Amino acid sequence: MTPPPGWYPDPHAPHQQRWWDGTAWTEHRRPPEALAAPPPGDGTGRTKAVALTAVGAVLLAAIVTGAVALSGGDGSGTESRTAPSSAPRATADPPEPTPEASTSEPSADDPALVEDQLNGITFPLLDGWVRPQYVAQDDVVMTTDGTYDCPGGVGLCRHGMVFSRTVTENDEKSPEVLAKADISEAADEAYDRDSLGRELHGGMTSHRVVKSGPVAVAGRAGYLVRWRVTTAKGPGGYVQSLVFPSSVGTESPVLVRYVFDAGEDGPPLADLDRITRGIRPFGDADTGGGVGSSIGPPG
Template sequence: MTPPPGWYPDPHGPHLERWWDGTAWTEHRRAPEAPATPPPGGGTGRTKVVALTATGVVLVAAIVTGAVALGGGDGGGTEATTAPTSTVEPSPDSSEPTPEASASEPSADDPAIVEDQLNGITFPLLDGWVLPQYVAQDDVVMTTDGTYDCPGGVGVCRHGLVFSRTVTETDEKSPEALAKADIDAAADDAYDRDALGRELYGGVESHQQVKSGPVAVAGRAGYLVRWRVRTAKGPGGYVQSLVFPSSVGTESPVLVRYVFDAGQDGPPLADMDRITEGIRPFGDADTGGGVGSSIGPPD
């Protein structure tokens, strides 16, 4: 029996999930989401005003086996393809959907997107950006393709990262207040010291605010703050804290952090705005937003 359409472990990359359209594998892939552990307490030299707890979506376990179909002729062969068959048993206390219902089927005509199921939004996956693989930080939704040796002489760095988190440990609901409070921590986390205390860029030397103001995100009234950060080693970069109300659940504020290296190897700074403009609620491709859009009160 052929399994129904859904997300299943990719037979060619077990660390990814791949969309099965009911008859064949498509090219749509995503990283499995797993519960994230809140980082340990403590600071990096600057006061953290907003406490953020990273949470993940618990996906239903599926036991996946493969039926291998091979073809060939005249001594040659074709690539093996695996069709998933699964036995799905939701846990008794889980309200999460089964893999068949976890997402709508991607269309070959639609641009690539990244899903944040917890906050009910999707991000556009622009050229030069990929789903996160082997990334130590929590809540990363996309990175630039490839890595490089960090300017500080230790560790491996990426030219761009985008994070999506839910603000849960504060009663503050104002996107402006939350974005302004988070930007200092965003700069520290990106360019000062990592979780192991290493100065991957030689430490932060200075920063300059280059942009701030209200912004419409997925039809919601949000706020962003952007800094240019200069480091002791390397070209430094840009960080942005974007906050807007979620359109699902209790409408808890959603925090999206952007980290872009400066210099010719960094991603285009305009990608920050393009990604923001492309954020959509699940199932609502027509909801506009982004920098420069008119902003109304939250629903």
């Protein structure tokens, strides 16, 4: 029979207790509580000796149970999932959350990068940015964390988004031509009307070019155009279209769109440049720069 949920001697540390949820060990641990007092006796030395003997037996059983579980029976050293023995447990109350159990550490195998496998590139995942979750738009590679009610009174918006896709709808290969052709559509979709025809920001009222020129991206000569967009409601934002040749396959142009809300709630504008400078081909963490001009601050 599987033991019921409760505190049992930790198989990896018999001097501690660990919570068994009825099917598996959890990460909740605590020092063992004081053992129950011996039953009332006549106060003689014989009664005390019996009580001490019982306590010693319980502790010995706990140590043996922990040693057997730790060894795993085959010397592999891997964590045992063996159910606890029938050793007495202090209480069946559920454990309180502890910092050790609730804090998650990033895995060494999960670097702060986002992969675009189709185009063979990676993006740096900066502080405040996350991989896309529950995002309706296509080709999104990262977003700022969380959503907010759009200024236009309809829908939910995000303060920052980055898109990446391959340009396949025409035979044009010039990064400059493609970036200049895309920026207007990018601004319309971000701050004028979305794909459902909603004016999430009350519509776009004006724009101005704050950056335009060649730029080095992953060792390739690219081109970017950046607009500052004014909207009827809310602070507006920045939209950028970046195009550069892919380093894989037919070297079809790669288009990266950036949408950054303006105002104090938007992501740092410097992230536009930091993300661009951090784009790398797969397996080449040192590639970057060397072609075209560097990125300067918006004018």
